[in-house]
Amino acid sequence: MKKIFPYKHVIIVVAHADDEALFAGGLMLKYPKVDFTVLVVTQPDKVRIREAKKIQKKYDKLYLTIAMPDIFDKHLDKEILKKRLKQVDKLNPDLIITHNSFGEYGHWHHVDIHNTMTELYKEKAFGKADMWLFGHNTDSDITITGSDLLWRLKKDMISMYKSQLGFVRRFPTRGESYKQFGVRGNEIKR
Numbered sequence: 542m543k544k545i546f547p548y549k550h551v552i553i554v555v556a557h558a559d560d561e562a563l564f565a566g567g568l569m570l571k572y573p574k575v576d577f578t579v580l581v582v583t584q585p586d587k588v589r590i591r592e593a594k595k596i597q598k599k600y601d602k603l604y605l606t607i608a609m610p611d612i613f614d615k616h617l618d619k620e621i622l623k624k625r626l627k628q629v630d631k632l633n634p635d636l637i638i639t640h641n642s643f644g645e646y647g648h649w650h651h652v653d654i655h656n657t658m659t660e661l662y663k664e665k666a667f668g669k670a671d672m673w674l675f676g677h678n679t680d681s682d683i684t685i686t687g688s689d690l691l692w693r694l695k696k697d698m699i700s701m702y703k704s705q706l707g708f709v710r711r712f713p714t715r716g717e718s719y720k721q722f723g724v725r726g727n728e729i730k731r
């Protein structure tokens with residue numbers, strides 16, 4: 542039988558706690574046996590930490606942060622970001638998923654992380670891990686298919702960020718896609 546999703550340990554590198562649910566919730570829910578770690582780059586406020594902890598517990602995903610200051614209209618410090626994101630390799634992922642070059646909807650922090658993660662990837666900082674980018678608002682070559690139930694569950698997951706409801710409701714909850722950025726280990730079979 543062809544292995545559709547060959548990865549065992551996936552690291553999702555996002556700027557904010559909620560990006561992972563918005564742009565990769567479907568994937569996490571579709572493959573519950575895969576080990577997903579969510580690395581949140583900016584330091585979440587107390588409310589968001591509580592919300593992420595509830596998600597961690599309910600869905601058995603590990604949430605970590607490298608605690609960069611979350612200042613909306615300021616770029617992330619490139620040097621510090623690069624130094625800290627290099628540590629992703631120590632988590633031993635076979636797939637890394639992160640923001641796309643547009644930052645999904647243009648958020649500076651998303652773009653900063655995209656630039657640094659792809660730069661590190663090109664410098665072979667992550668061993669044999671493959672890399673995907675979120676497909677939201679960009680061309681994509683991987684589509685996650687699922688039943689109505691899957692997308693309903695994704696909506697539930699997103700809704701756990703109660704403090705963000707006004708914002709997260711603007712995003713589609715049906716369907717999810719990715720752009721393959723780099724293949725070093727497993728090639729996805731479609």
Ligand SMILES: [Zn+2]
Pocket residue numbers: 556557560648651
């Ligand atoms: Zn974000």
